[in-house]
Amino acid sequence: xxxxxxxxxxxxxxxxxxxxxxxxxxxxxxxxxxxxxxxxxxxxxxxxxxxxxxxxxxxxxxxxxxxxxxxxxxxxxxxxxxxxxxxxxxxxxxxxxxxxxxxxxxxxxxxxxxxxxxxxxxxxxxxxxxxxxxxxxxxxxxxxxxxxxxxxxxxxxxxxxxxxxxxxxxxxxxxxxxxxxxxxxxxxxxxxxxxxxxxxxxxxxxxxxxxxxxxxxxxxxxxxxxxxxxxxxxxxxxxxxxxxxxxxxxxxxxxxxxxxxxxxxxxxxxxxxxxxxxxxxxxxxxxxxxxxxxxxxxxxxxxxxxxxxxxxxxxxxxxxxxxxxxxxxxxxxxxxxxxxxxxxxxxxxxxxxxxxxxxxxxxxxxxxxxxxxxxxxxxxxxxxxxxxxxxxxxxxxxxxxxxxxxxxxx
Numbered sequence: 386x387x388x389x390x391x392x393x394x395x396x397x398x399x400x401x402x403x404x405x406x407x408x409x410x411x412x413x414x415x416x417x418x419x420x421x422x423x424x425x426x427x428x429x430x431x432x433x434x435x436x437x438x439x440x441x442x443x444x445x446x447x448x449x450x451x452x453x454x455x456x457x458x459x460x461x462x463x464x465x466x467x468x469x470x471x472x473x474x475x476x477x478x479x480x481x482x483x484x485x486x487x488x489x490x491x492x493x494x495x496x497x498x499x500x501x502x503x504x505x506x507x508x509x510x511x512x513x514x515x516x517x518x519x520x521x522x523x524x525x526x527x528x529x530x531x532x533x534x535x536x537x538x539x540x541x542x543x544x545x546x547x548x549x550x551x552x553x554x555x556x557x558x559x560x561x562x563x564x565x566x567x568x569x570x571x572x573x574x575x576x577x578x579x580x581x582x583x584x585x586x587x588x589x590x591x592x593x594x595x596x597x598x599x600x601x602x603x604x605x606x607x608x609x610x611x612x613x614x615x616x617x618x619x620x621x622x623x624x625x626x627x628x629x630x631x632x633x634x635x636x637x638x639x640x641x642x643x644x645x646x647x648x649x650x651x652x653x654x655x656x657x658x659x660x661x662x663x664x665x666x667x668x669x670x671x672x673x674x675x676x677x678x679x680x681x682x683x684x685x686x687x688x689x690x691x692x693x694x695x696x697x698x699x700x701x702x703x704x705x706x707x708x709x710x711x712x713x714x715x716x717x718x719x720x721x722x723x724x725x726x727x728x729x730x731x732x733x734x735x736x737x738x739x740x741x742x743x744x745x746x747x748x749x750x751x752x753x754x755x756x757x758x759x760x761x762x763x764x765x766x767x768x769x770x771x772x773x774x775x776x777x778x779x780x781x782x783x784x785x786x787x788x789x790x791x792x793x794x795x
Contacts, residue, residue, distance in 0.1 A: 406547035406662025412572020414650025422674030427759035482646025524748030525713035534688025542771030548662025573643030677756035
């Protein structure tokens with residue numbers, strides 16, 4: 386089915402449009418890397434909340450490489466953390482080509498560069514050089530960069546529908562694998578959902594794609610029927626499905642060789658899966674393996690927090706926030722808002738409200754969202770935003786009343 390624009394067809398916003406988002410299971414090699422990176426971060430933050438962490442992971446057939454910069458006063462048994470994550474995800478059978486006990490783990494870690502640290506540290510020291518306190522108000526950004534946050538009222542999660550459904554599908558795929566509801570599944574897998582919009586509102590699901598790794602003796606027709614019944618139709622509301630909706634399960638006909646055996650994994654290679662599924666813009670920086678002094682992570686969380694509160698307050702039906710930083714500088718360089726034509730008040734007025742309600746300095750983001758805690762591995766798979774199954778500080782809508790008052794919206 387094709388949709389073509391015509392000069393005689395009226396406004397583009399009133400025509401049918403398709404939008405597609407994808408997600409991946411926790412057993413996908415890239416997502417496995419993200420989870421390992423964030424498990425190492427969580428282990429450090431548990432004992433050393435001020436620890437500086439920038440950890441990257443590479444996975445390939447039988448080998449895990451952990452590299453990066455860590456400055457901490459605690460000790461972390463990195464190989465033990467790696468093996469724990471790999472076991473939890475489900476690589477417990479040597480036939481999968483990657484095994485939690487027998488695969489090799491290589492570690493190449495150094496301390497954070499002093500040139501970076503001097504721009505980020507904001508300690509008040511005594512006469513003897515001892516740290517008395519940390520001045521979070523003047524904590525500089527851990528790097529330059531631009532971050533985006535998005536919210537839309539089209540779902541209860543304030544997220545675009547395609548990415549919400551894509552995440553829920555792979556979560557369910559992992560659940561039926563671990564519970565034995567669908568037998569013969571292995572840890573790797575993907576989903577993809579195409580939603581049809583009319584007048585910028587989701588109307589129906591056009592196509593659902595599932596790629597599910599499986600044992601070599603699995604009957605493909607049986608697998609397709611079980612995944613359709615136990616995964617797709619358990620996740621996607623019946624009102625969004627119709628006779629024209631396409632279900633594609635393992636469209637190549639076979640998916641046995643997967644995980645790190647079939648594809649090299651890297652931390653930070655699923656940044657669109659982590660965020661908004663391709664809706665809106667992305668600054669380019671990943672989240673996993675980075676402590677909250679890195680604004681790639683904390684700035685993006687704050688941008689989401691701002692956008693979600695503004696939409697929940699009724700200032701727009703869909704809204705995107707951009708924040709830009711310079712390394713070592715506390716105040717953001719710029720703040721921008723795009724309401725995609727759905728705003729109830731002017732965009733420059735919304736920027737003024739942001740300045741009055743939200744403190745965008747990195748140190749205050751860390752303080753106000755309480756980010757120096759071991760909370761990151763849980764979001765390293767199935768998305769960092771819209772996670773109503775978790776109590777995430779950047780998903781709160783606690784600024785709605787204040788925003789409405791400033792905007793004179795009842």
